[in-house]
Amino acid sequence: MEITCVTFDSADPAGLARFWSEALGWRAVSTSPDGTSAVCSPADGGPALEFVRVPEGKVVKNRVHLGCTAGPLDEVSAELERLLALGATLAWEEEFPPEIAAHYRNLVLRDPEDNEFCLGGGTPPG
Numbered sequence: 001m002e003i004t005c006v007t008f009d010s011a012d013p014a015g016l017a018r019f020w021s022e023a024l025g026w027r028a029v030s031t032s033p034d035g036t037s038a039v040c041s042p043a044d045g046g047p048a049l050e051f052v053r054v055p056e057g058k059v060v061k062n063r064v065h066l067g068c069t070a071g072p073l074d075e076v077s078a079e080l081e082r083l084l085a086l087g088a089t090l091a092w093e094e095e096f097p098p099e100i101a102a103h104y105r106n107l108v109l110r111d112p113e114d115n116e117f118c119l120g121g122g123t124p125p126g
Contacts, residue, residue: 005039005048006066009058010113013038013051019112020049022086024068058114066117073122076105080119087112100125 010016017029017038024042031038041048070079084090091108095101104122111117 003047005041005050006064007050007052008113008115009054009056010051011053011057012113013053016051016111016113017049019087020051023083023088023111062116065115068117068119070119070121073103073105076107076119076121079121080107080109083109083119091116096125 008016014029014031014035017031017040021027021029021040024040026040027043029038029040036053038051039048070076080090088109088111091110094106094108096104096106104120104124106118106120106124108116108118
């Protein structure tokens with residue numbers, strides 16, 4: 001078995017797919033003719049993100065979320081600003097003991113439909 005996609009319920013599948021495609025630097029979005037679903041995927045293959053229209057909005061914290069990296073620790077702030085400009089919002093930043101914080105940051109953000117995701121940078125503990 002292998003994962004082919006991660007599916008998100010969405011109010012605006014095409015809009016959310018565009019956000020994630022831009023955020024991840026992936027290729028263009030493919031939208032169904034009736035607008036009820038959209039997909040974005042990496043140019044080199046691999047699992048895609050799929051967005052499917054549902055009538056209800058998000059009401060609770062995600063039980064699963066994407067973990068993303070900004071790369072080196074000194075690039076986290078610039079990547080955060082880029083994501084905020086695309087429509088993400090900052091939920092909170094994890095607090096670590098000084099010996100970990102000197103080498104690693106992890107922020108929890110929300111996409112335009114309030115789905116949580118992590119943005120880490122540097123060398124994770126352990």
